[in-house]
Structures are given as C-alpha cells and as structure tokens.
Amino acid sequence: MSKKVAIVLLVGLSIVMLLAIAELPIYGCANTPVQNYVAERYISGALSDTGALNMVASIVIDYRAYDTLIETTVLFTSIIAVFLVLKKGKD
Amino acid sequence: MTDFVLKRMVALLLPFVQMFGLYVIFHGHLSPGGSFSGGIVTGLGLIAFSLVFGIERSEEKITERMTTLIESFGALWYGAMGLVGILRGTSFLMNKGSGISLGVPGKLYSGGLILLITLGVGLKVASTMVTLFTSLMEEED
Numbered sequence: 001m002s003k004k005v006a007i008v009l010l011v012g013l014s015i016v017m018l019l020a021i022a023e024l025p026i027y028g029c030a031n032t033p034v035q036n037y038v039a040e041r042y043i044s045g046a047l048s049d050t051g052a053l054n055m056v057a058s059i060v061i062d063y064r065a066y067d068t069l070i071e072t073t074v075l076f077t078s079i080i081a082v083f084l085v086l087k088k089g090k091d
Numbered sequence: 092m093t094d095f096v097l098k099r100m101v102a103l104l105l106p107f108v109q110m111f112g113l114y115v116i117f118h119g120h121l122s123p124g125g126s127f128s129g130g131i132v133t134g135l136g137l138i139a140f141s142l143v144f145g146i147e148r149s150e151e152k153i154t155e156r157m158t159t160l161i162e163s164f165g166a167l168w169y170g171a172m173g174l175v176g177i178l179r180g181t182s183f184l185m186n187k188g189s190g191i192s193l194g195v196p197g198k199l200y201s202g203g204l205i206l207l208i209t210l211g212v213g214l215k216v217a218s219t220m221v222t223l224f225t226s227l228m229e230e231e232d
Contacts, residue, residue, distance in 0.1 A: 050186060051193030052120035052202035060125065061205045065184040069173065072166050072212055075219045079162060086226050 094143075101143045108136040116213035120202040126209040130216025137217070138224045146228055155225055158218040165215020172208050 025032040042059060050058035060068050115122075115129030141149030176185030186203045187193060194201035 047196055050120075050202055050205060051196050052205050053196055054120050054122060054125070056123075057120045057125050057205055057209065058202070061120075061208050062186045062202075065173070065186075065208075068208075068212070069169050069184070072169055072215055075216065076162070076166050079159075079219055079222055082223055082226055086229075 097143055101139055105136055105140060108139070109133060112136060112213075112217070116209060117199065117206070119209040119213070120205045121197065121199070126212035127216055129209075130213040131220060133213065134217035134220030137221050141221075141225070141228070146225065149225075153221070155222065158222045158225070161214050161218040162222055165211045165218070168211035168215075169208055172204050172211070175204065 029035075042055065042063065046055045046058045046063075047053070050062040052058040052062070112129050112131075112133030115124035115132060116126060117129075119125035119129065137149065137153065140152070173184040175191070176183055176189040179185075179189035179191075181189045184204075186205065191203040193203050196202075200206065
C-alpha cells in the first residue's frame with residue numbers, strides 16, 4: 001500500500017519537475033535574468049580590476065574571495081572529521 | 092609493492108608531475124587551472140610515491156606533522172592576506188582597492204594578492220590530500 005502511494009507521489013513530483021524544466025529559458029539565450037550587469041562587469045572589468053589574465057581566477061579569488069575562504073575551511077573541516085573518526089588518542 | 096617497472100616509472104615521472112602541479116599553482120592567474128587543480132596534482136604526486144614506495148619512505152620525505160602544519164597554515168595564510176586590506180585602511184580581502192601594485196598583466200607577478208592567495212590555497216589542498224591519504228592508510232594496519 002505504502003509502496004503504491006510512494007510511486008504515485010514520485011510520478012506526480014517528477015511531472016511537476018519536468019513541467020518546470022520545460023519552462024526554463026534556452027541555454028545561452030541572451031534575454032534571461034542570468035545575463036545581467038554582473039556578468040557584463042566581470043567580462044569588461046576583470047582585467048583592469050584585478051590584473052589577472054585568467055578571468056576564473058580573478059572571480060574566484062578576487063570578486064568572490066569570501067566564498068573561496070570558506071571553501072578552504074571546508075577542506076579543513078574534512079581533515080578534522082577524519083581525525084576525529086580515525087585517530088586514536090593517547091591513553 | 093616491489094615491482095621494479097612500477098618503481099622506476101614513478102621515479103621517472105614524479106619530478107615532472109610535481110613540476111607541473113607547481114606550475115599550475117603559480118600560473119593560476121595567467122592560464123587555466125589554479126590553486127585547487129594544481130594542489131590536487133601536487134598532492135597526488137606525493138600519494139603515488141607513498142603508494143609505490145611504501146608509507147614509511149614517504150614519511151621520511153615529508154612527515155605527517157609537517158603536512159598537518161602546512162594544512163593549517165594555508166587557511167591562516169588566506170586570512171592573513173585578507174588582513175592586508177584592513178591594514179591598508181579598506182575592507183577585508185580587498186585587492187586593487189587597498190593600493191597593492193597589480194603589475195603588468197601576463198607577467199608572473201601580476202594580479203596583486205591573487206598569486207599569494209593561490210600559493211597558500213594550493214599548498215593547503217596538496218597537504219589535505221596527503222593527510223587524508225596517510226591517515227586512511229595507517230588505519231589499515
């Protein structure tokens with residue numbers, strides 16, 4: 001019984017998701033909310049703002065530096081988790 | 092593992108792998124790649140060494156305490172580079188606005204703080220890989 005309910009619910013959910021996907025704009029289309037002034041600013045101003053030729057590096061480490069700072073602490077957290085689980089403390 | 096061919100191949104390839112990893116880290120602001128990918132390449136070189144030559148030999152090259160220290164140093168280095176902006180009177184992690192010379196675009200020294208931050212994060216990613224690997228390997232015996 002619960003299996004049938006689950007199947008019906010999943011089919012309904014996937015129909016809703018597929019309808020949402022059908023509404024998405026075409027990939028790379030110019031007139032979408034994603035293509036706003038932020039992307040234009042990155043493309044036109046990245047070299048003069050940061051002096052780095054690699055625009056990805058200038059976004060990751062200059063414009064979005066806070067994001068990368070927390071991203072490095074994610075690695076740190078993974079080390080802490082492994083040490084907590086695996087390392088034996090001194091008795 | 093005591094396979095002769097495997098040992099000689101790793102000994103032959105490792106310098107180039109390490110050189111390439113450091114190249115990707117140092118040229119993160121000039122060419123595709125950067126701190127994360129370059130750090131992974133550098134760390135995987137060390138992991139290949141300890142896989143083929145044994146974990147004791149790699150412990151002689153770089154101790155686990157050293158990798159843990161580098162690992163912690165990377166995050167602190169990033170924060171210290173962010174404090175440069177505050178010391179110069181602007182906001183945290185400010186690069187151009189804090190009056191640092193950006194250099195000539197295309198040269199190795201360009202991009203202000205980006206090169207220094209990339210170096211720290213690259214070392215951190217490499218030592219994270221090595222530390223995870225060694226602590227998982229040690230648990231088996």
